[in-house]
Amino acid sequence: MKPMPGADAVKEKGWWKSHQWLLLRRSSQIGILLLFLAGPWADIWVVKGNLNSSLTLDILPLTDPYVALQSLLAGQSLMADVVIGAVVVAGFYILIGGRSYCSWVCPVNIITDLSEWLRRQLGLSSSVSLRSSLRYWLLAATFIVAVASGVIAWELVNPVSMLHRGVIFGMGFAWTIVLAVFLFDLVVSRRGWCGHLCPVGAFYSLLASYSPLRISASRRNACNDCLDCFAVCPEPKVISPALKGVEKNIGPVILSPQCTNCGRCIDVCSKKVFQFSSRFNNQMEAMP
Amino acid sequence: MNTRGLFQAAERSAFYGRRKFLSDAVKVTCGVVLFGLPLAMLARKARALPADAIRPPGALNEDQFLGACVRCGLCVRACPFDTLRLSEFGSQVATGSPYFVARDIPCEMCEDIPCVAACPTGALDKSLTDIDNAKMGLAVLVDQENCLNFLGLRCDVCYRVCPVIDKAITLDLQHNVRTGKHSRFIPVVHSEYCTGCGKCEKSCVLEQAAIKVLPLHLAKGAPGQHYRLGWEEKEKAGKPLVPGIIDLPDRLPESYQ
Numbered sequence: 001m002k003p004m005p006g007a008d009a010v011k012e013k014g015w016w017k018s019h020q021w022l023l024l025r026r027s028s029q030i031g032i033l034l035l036f037l038a039g040p041w042a043d044i045w046v047v048k049g050n051l052n053s054s055l056t057l058d059i060l061p062l063t064d065p066y067v068a069l070q071s072l073l074a075g076q077s078l079m080a081d082v083v084i085g086a087v088v089v090a091g092f093y094i095l096i097g098g099r100s101y102c103s104w105v106c107p108v109n110i111i112t113d114l115s116e117w118l119r120r121q122l123g124l125s126s127s128v129s130l131r132s133s134l135r136y137w138l139l140a141a142t143f144i145v146a147v148a149s150g151v152i153a154w155e156l157v158n159p160v161s162m163l164h165r166g167v168i169f170g171m172g173f174a175w176t177i178v179l180a181v182f183l184f185d186l187v188v189s190r191r192g193w194c195g196h197l198c199p200v201g202a203f204y205s206l207l208a209s210y211s212p213l214r215i216s217a218s219r220r221n222a223c224n225d226c227l228d229c230f231a232v233c234p235e236p237k238v239i240s241p242a243l244k245g246v247e248k249n250i251g252p253v254i255l256s257p258q259c260t261n262c263g264r265c266i267d268v269c270s271k272k273v274f275q276f277s278s279r280f281n282n283q284m285e286a287m288p
Numbered sequence: 289m290n291t292r293g294l295f296q297a298a299e300r301s302a303f304y305g306r307r308k309f310l311s312d313a314v315k316v317t318c319g320v321v322l323f324g325l326p327l328a329m330l331a332r333k334a335r336a337l338p339a340d341a342i343r344p345p346g347a348l349n350e351d352q353f354l355g356a357c358v359r360c361g362l363c364v365r366a367c368p369f370d371t372l373r374l375s376e377f378g379s380q381v382a383t384g385s386p387y388f389v390a391r392d393i394p395c396e397m398c399e400d401i402p403c404v405a406a407c408p409t410g411a412l413d414k415s416l417t418d419i420d421n422a423k424m425g426l427a428v429l430v431d432q433e434n435c436l437n438f439l440g441l442r443c444d445v446c447y448r449v450c451p452v453i454d455k456a457i458t459l460d461l462q463h464n465v466r467t468g469k470h471s472r473f474i475p476v477v478h479s480e481y482c483t484g485c486g487k488c489e490k491s492c493v494l495e496q497a498a499i500k501v502l503p504l505h506l507a508k509g510a511p512g513q514h515y516r517l518g519w520e521e522k523e524k525a526g527k528p529l530v531p532g533i534i535d536l537p538d539r540l541p542e543s544y545q
Contacts, residue, residue, distance in 0.1 A: 039365070052384075053360035053408050061408055067358045071409065074355030081408040082358070137316050141324040145331060151354040153331035156383050161359065165374065165384055169361050172376020174383075 004120065005231035006268035013270065021263030028104045036168050050165045051105070052155070053085060061085040066203040067161075070154060073146040090207060096261070097214065098207030102194060103234070103262035106201075107163045111178055112194045115185035116234075127190040132237070132258070135202035142199050159193075160200045195234055201260075208257035215261060216253040216277035217243045221285065223273050229265035239265065243273070251282030334382035339502055341380070341387040342425050342484060344372055345395065346404045346416035357411035359384030366406035369396045390486025390501045395424060397451050397485050420452060425484030426507035427457070427477045431498040438498075440464045440472050446488035446499050447475050455481035457488065475499065479508060 009018035016023075036054070038044040048055045053063040063085030072078055078086075093101055103109055118124075142154040155161060159177045166174040181193045194201055217223070220243050229243070230236045238256035245251070266274040335350050337343070344363050347353050363386050364372045371393045375381035386403075388395065397419045404412040416422060427446075429435055436443035437459070450457045457475050464470040477499075486501040521529055 045365075048365045049360040049362045052358045053362065055362060055406075055408075063358065063360075063408065071356060071358060076352070076356040076410065079408060079410050079414075085408065131312075131316070134316070134319055137320045138323055141320045141327070145324055145327045146355075149328055149331035150351060151331040151334055151382075152358070153327045153334075155359050156330045156334055157327065162377055162383065165359065165361065166376070169364065169374045170376050173378030174376065177377065 005228040008226060008228065008270035009268045011270070013272075018267050018270075021267050025104055025262055026110070029107060029110055032105055033107060033164070033167060036164075040168060050161065050168055052161050052165070053082065060088075062089050064161075065090040065207075066200060067152065067155065069203075070142065070146045070152045073143055074150045074152055075147075093204060093207045094211060095213065097211040097259070098204035098257060099201060099260040100213075101204045102198075102201045103260035106160055107167070108160050108178070108181060108198075109194060111163070111182050112185050112191070115182050116191060119186055119190060124187065128188055128192070130189055130192060130196040132196050132235075135197055135199055138197060139199040139202040154199065158200065160198070191234055205257040208259075210279075211257075212278045212280065213261065214253050214255065214277060214279045215259060215263065215265065215274055216281060217273050218252050218275055218277060218281070219271065219273045220244075220246065220252050222271040224271055226270070228268040228270075229274070232264045232268050234260055234262065234264075246285070249284065251284055253277060253279055253282040255279060255282070336380075337382075337387075337503060338380045339506055340389055340391070340500075341375075342390055342395075342486060342501055342503070344386055344388070344403045344412055345397075345401055345419060345422035345424055345483070346407075346412040346414070347424070348411060348413060353411055354382055354385065356409045357385050358409055360408065361386065362406040362408060363403035363412060366402040368398065368402065369393060371395055372403060388486070390425075390489040391497055392490075394486035394490040395422075395483075397422070397483060420481075420483060422483040422485070423504060425486070425501040425503050426479050426482050427484065427486075427488050427499055427501050428507050429475055429477065429499045430502075431494075431496075434494055435475070435498040436493070437473050437475055440466060440470060442473060443493060444473065444475075445491050445493055449487045449491045451485060451487060452481045452483065456483070 006018055012018075035047045036050060038046055039048060046057060048058075051064060052067050053061070055061055061081045061084055063082045065086040068078060068082050068086040071082075145151075145153040157177065159174075159181050162174040163178050166172065166178075185192050185194075189196065217239070223243060229239055233239055235256070235258040238254050238259045241248075241250050241256070242252050242254045261276075263274075263276065266276070331354075334354055337350055343350075343353065344367075348356055359374065361374050361384075364374055371388045372386045373388065375383055375385050375387060377383045381387050399419060401416065401419050401422075404414060404416055407414075429438075429446075432438045444459065447453065447457045447459055455478065457477055459473040460476050462472045462474050464472045484501050484504075488499045489497045489501050492499050518529075
């Protein structure tokens with residue numbers, strides 16, 4: 001059997017070093033969920049609300065810019081709190097990379113990562129290939145339906161907000177949608193939901209086009225073509241231009257807005273090729 | 289390869305390019321329609337609020353509400369009485385939107401209306417500053433066969449618990465035909481004052497409440513736009529609107545003539 005991706009890295013760098021970003025990411029996802037849960041569970045009200053809109057320490061309003069935009073398209077005028085909240089959130093993700101939301105905050109990521117892990121354990125390789133641009137069309141469809149119906153229609157079925165709201169306010173049958181996403185990724189299409197369909201991720205990727213914080217294959221000369229990074233990457237297409245771009249005169253920074261800044265490639269690389277960097281550090285290596 | 293071969297190759301690739309573009313376009317369109325149409329149907333269906341689900345005070349009408357509410361639950365957190373809850377997926381109320389069921393926990397009509405204050409969007413209208421002006425719904429005495437007051441007993445609980453007592457609910461006296469010598473104290477709801485808080489429904493002593501809060505569009509009738517009440521028009525004008533109405537002769541029984 002083929003060794004699990006990252007086995008070399010564990011040998012070279014040790015378990016902790018080769019799971020560093022994964023652990024940080026899980027802590028972030030679960031920590032954010034616990035912050036929301038501290039109120040209803042322990043009466044510690046740091047954050048009220050949910051990912052759609054929240055109030056932190058009774059002063060800082062935060063609103064999902066995607067929901068705010070849908071409300072606007074549904075024909076509603078936005079109140080000051082929503083505008084401030086949406087601008088703050090959008091600004092934050094423009095800085096740190098839009099899809100950092102997907103890998104560091106979104107609770108569905110834990111579900112789909114589990115699906116991917118199980119897929120690997122069970123050796124399931126069959127997968128319906130979906131166009132990864134499909135998500136932008138679905139994103140457009142959610143906007144069109146909002147305009148046509150005057151309802152924030154996507155929120156009626158959105159697995160992201162449903163899971164998050166479900167954990168905090170009561171799940172109802174939202175678990176069926178979450179299970180559907182899990183099974184879809186497991187048996188129908190690999191990385192199908194987060195990597196091809198989710199309109200929320202599509203929206204946040206639009207915020208990433210100019211993000212300074214990027215991952216860079218800065219030591220790409222050391223690459224030994226083990227392909228572990230491709231195996232663990234939720235958006236494998238984003239790696240090749242940076243990792244294999246020396247001859248094509250492409251810099252080492254992963255510039256694609258699809259990159260979720262999850263850092264898993266940094267973890268699994270035994271040659272320490274990748275690191276967090278900035279999009280401005282994209283110079284070609286000096287030729288030997 | 290000769291020129292002719294090159295030309296053919298280019299033509300072929302243009303042909304396949306065009307074909308790929310067309311097939312891609314068809315696929316994407318199908319995908320979007322497959323996804324968008326059910327979503328639009330859901331959006332349509334979401335507007336049908338079940339009759340026992342009451343929106344918080346100040347809620348916009350249902351059409352507007354589902355475009356404005358971002359389903360954050362801040363109103364739920366602000367409610368001191370745990371009245372409000374967020375709809376869960378699978379219930380008939382639009383997923384994630386706030387509501388309450390009067391028979392479970394009615395609205396206590398807080399003077400500072402914290403739920404409206406907490407709403408970050410305009411879904412709960414900030415112009416509602418006096419809770420007595422709230423119109424969450426309208427109480428209707430739906431079961432006149434089982435209401436104890438209608439049966440001639442003195443229950444009066446709905447009237448007693450009404451936060452707007454003697455305005456939103458009054459007791460109107462009627463002759464009790466059954467006993468022939470008592471009065472029936474009939475609870476009458478007045479839509480001008482009823483806020484739809486649901487305390488009457490909550491406290492109705494029957495197994496199933498005889499008085500229920502209903503959404504306004506179900507609870508209220510409406511006359512035609514052109515319809516006028518003669519006696520009101522007469523009072524406004526200070527005189528009969530149709531001059532010289534013939535006064536028909538009173539036909540008294542012969543013994544009275």
